[in-house]
Amino acid sequence: KQEVTQIPAALSVPEGENLVLNCSFTDSAIYNLQWFRQDPGKGLTSLLLIQSSQREQTSGRLNASLDKSSGRSTLYIAASQPGDSATYLCAVWEGGSEKLVFGKGMKLTVNP
């Protein structure tokens, strides 16, 4: 059974730092991996989708990498801002199923 882990569960940093958020998964047979952002009381906003054949994707200050063989993905946030404060979740599409398996998320606080 696929399991997705995000450690740590929470992170508090000063504004301006470059950040690396980690995501690990137990089964490398995935179709793709998706990173989301969730603000309190809101739905999830898609940040980046990495197909299984890709190694990374970039959008603005965000860069996500995928290493299927080691079961890891990282989300890099450059020059963090207070507006980046949110919970970040990663999720993988299981190979052979139509289900997206989520990590429990990492709550990020960027202090001014």
Next chain:
Amino acid sequence: DGGITQSPKYLFRKEGQNVTLSCEQNLNHDAMYWYRQDPGQGLRLIYYSQIVNDFQKGDIAEGYSVSREKKESFPLTVTSAQKNPTAFYLCASSTTGGVTGELFFGEGSRLTVL
């Protein structure tokens, strides 16, 4: 604007009542999903549908029912058989499902049982 609309945003229910949560999308997506989110447990899949008039149970389908009569709509009914229905419910859709599809979410519906 294209997107996923969930209603109501907040809903209060007395024990023993059925309630229906609405989810409508205008993204022309084939696949639609319902997730439940509880603090500390992450998102769990309730039901999903890849095509009109067809749907499958997810990991926690007991006490829930769905229908998919139109491509744009995937309502979720929380029945009185659901023992702990207080939660945040999220609807999502994607183009083709797991192989290539990016998942998009609505703003969620918060259900509280009094």
